[in-house]
Amino acid sequence: MPDRLLPPPTAVVAAGAAKAALLWVHGLETLRAVLLGFAGAAVVGIALAVLMTSVWWLEAAIFPLVVVSQTVPKVAIAPLLMIWFGFGIQSKILVTFLIAFFPVLIDTMLGLRSTPVDMILLARSAGAGPVTIFLKFRFPHALPFVFAGLRTAAIFAITGTVVAEFVGGEKGLVYLLLVAQGQYQTGLMFSIVLILSVLGILMLAGVELLERRLIPWHIWMRAGSR
Numbered sequence: 001m002p003d004r005l006l007p008p009p010t011a012v013v014a015a016g017a018a019k020a021a022l023l024w025v026h027g028l029e030t031l032r033a034v035l036l037g038f039a040g041a042a043v044v045g046i047a048l049a050v051l052m053t054s055v056w057w058l059e060a061a062i063f064p065l066v067v068v069s070q071t072v073p074k075v076a077i078a079p080l081l082m083i084w085f086g087f088g089i090q091s092k093i094l095v096t097f098l099i100a101f102f103p104v105l106i107d108t109m110l111g112l113r114s115t116p117v118d119m120i121l122l123a124r125s126a127g128a129g130p131v132t133i134f135l136k137f138r139f140p141h142a143l144p145f146v147f148a149g150l151r152t153a154a155i156f157a158i159t160g161t162v163v164a165e166f167v168g169g170e171k172g173l174v175y176l177l178l179v180a181q182g183q184y185q186t187g188l189m190f191s192i193v194l195i196l197s198v199l200g201i202l203m204l205a206g207v208e209l210l211e212r213r214l215i216p217w218h219i220w221m222r223a224g225s226r
Contacts, residue, residue: 007187012194015187022176027195030161030172033089034199037096038157042150044097045104053112054134070102075163082168092169096160100153104146111145112138140215147211154203158196 003011016023048066052059078095085091115138123133165174173192180188 004184004186007190011187012190015185016191016194019188019191023173023191023195026171026173026176029089030165030174030196031199033092033096033161033164033172034157034203036089037093037160038100038153038203040093040097041100041104041153041157045101045149045153046108046146049105049108049112050134050139053109066102066105069098074099074160075167078163078167082164087168087170089171092161092164092172095164095167096157099160099163100156103152103156104149107145107149107152108142111142114145115141143215147207147215150207151204154207155200158200158203162196 007015048062052063074095078091081091081094085094119137119141120133123137128136161172162174165172166178169175173196177189177192180186180192
């Protein structure tokens, strides 16, 4: 098969090495959008889940709107976001946030609601207030669910940034991928796909490392159930 259609691994590595400086510059742009969008999704998703599970009327008012917003394909509204916020990194962060936000919200809400009622009643009988119950019982019990949402959001964050750069990025790995496509530089295209895959693996590894630090007992239980 011709190299322009399916280059061998050596050609992919050679193409990536030849464009290393360019890949570094555009890779940093993509990495920044991924990390900022993921961080925003994590903070807002967890905070909103805590509020909605603590105040019933707030959930009744906000949750239907959140669900409706998730029914709109982000690929369809990405061009509008580019028009409204420009073709810079702000729009890429916003698309990344919108795609990665929902799993964190849903899993955190599920975790906060899964705290055994007997545990809460026992804490109340011992004189614990709502804040103490949340900090010592509900939130620690919900952390495995929170990290499950964060692992999903880590992958979605890569997808969100890729979608945004496909639609109208002026810089980034996917922008470079489109340029390489127009010039039939197949080796460089494979190099960019490989870098994006490695970035996704590193995102997952980072979330799991944080999980091991915060809730090592859950990692042991999960490993023992295999």
